[in-house]
Amino acid sequence: MDTSLREKSDFSPVRWPNHAYIGRFAPSPTGPLHFGSLITAVASYCEAKSQHGKWLVRIEDTDIPRIYPGSESHILRCLDTFAFEPDAPIIFQKDHLARYEAVIDQLKHCNLVYACQCTRKILGSNAIYAGTCRNLKLDFKHQAIRLKVTDQQICFEDALQGQQCSNLQQDLGDFVLKRRDGIINYQLAVVVDDHLQGVTHVVRGADLLDNTVRQIWLGHCLGYSQIQYMHLPLAMNAQGQKLSKQNLAQALDLSQAPQLLAQAVLALHQEPIEIDQPAIMLKQAVTQWDRSRIPQHQIHLSGIYQ
Incomplete structure (x- = not known):
């Protein structure tokens, strides 16, 4: 691995004096926030604040064609209504x-990426990229850009899910950082911004668990510090479906904010909090926060979220 990239990078992360824990909530505006999003926000906020850390918010909107009209403003209204107060200005990617x-230019300079002309039609149903374009030395213009991976086991210890390991070459292959249409891939943007914002801990849904090794590898290539992860179990409705935008999960009803906040705390198996103003409720939730009570696998909402 060429480590010269560490010396060439002029991206310096934010320094947070006297704070060992910097967390974040990073929703994507591809639809309105739903109850599953609220569970993640509550968990990430309480985990950070219970450790006297900082809590940041980032809107992950690099996939501009998929931005759902009005969803960014809905996210901001939710943050305000539920009394989530970020410790730094909100960043829009x-x-x-x-x-x-x-950063892509830096990776090019160190020969860690290459241009790929493979279309979805060419790739078909293959889940593992075979490195078809790795040695073709194609011009980068109007092509996808892939990051090279190596044949090695990468492991990390998740705070809830335990040890996770993957060999990217065997399980995935070289993966895309920038699409042919010019859209920056989620994997690149999240790694760069976590680094620049000084994030030390990430709390997010388990549906993103399989992204983590890719992000650890990219961070390693860039010389970034290792982040600690906690992946929350998925929230499941009465039909056994996870709450998601794809499943048309209902948008948060802001007129019911105190009730929804109390239900989110219960969904995380925490001690109940009293119905009050959201700011007061969040303080109580932080005081009572106990990570060990969070279920490891699934959050069943039947009887909790109505």
């Missing part, structure tokens, strides 16, 4: 596309 391009 689409305002910082140049920083991702700069």
Whole structure:
């Protein structure tokens, strides 16, 4: 691995003096926030604040064509209504596309990426990329850009899910950082921004668990510090479906914010909190927070979320 990239990078992360824990909530505006999003927000906020850390918010909107009209403003209204107060200005990724391009240029300089002309039709149903374009030395213009991976086991210890391991070459192959249409891939943007924001701990849903090794590998290639992860179990409705935008989960009803906040705390198997103003309820939730009570596998909402 060429470590010269560490010396060439001029991206310096935010330094948070006297804070060992910097967490974040990073929703994507591809639809309105739903109850599963609220569970993640509550868990990430309480985990950070219970450790006297900082809590940040980032809107992950690099996939501009998929932005759902009005969803960004809905996210901001939710944060305000539920009394979540970030400890730094909210970042919108689409305002910082140049920083991702700069990181890609650094990776090019160190021969860690290559241009790929493979279309979905060419790839078919293959789940593992075979490295078809790795040695073709194609021009980068109007092509996808893939990060090279190696044949090695990468492991990390998840705070809830335990040890997770993957060999990216065998399980996935070289993966895309920038699409042929110019859209910056989630994997690149999240790694760069976590680094620049000084994030030390990530709390998010288990549906993102299989992204983590990719992000650890990219962070390693860039010389970034290792992040600690906690992947929450998926929230399941009465029909056994996970709450998601794809399943058309109902948008949060802001007129019921105190009740929904109390239900989110119960869904995480925490001690009940009293119905009050959301700011007061969050303080109580932080005081009572106990990570060990969170279920490991699934959160069943039947009888909790109505």
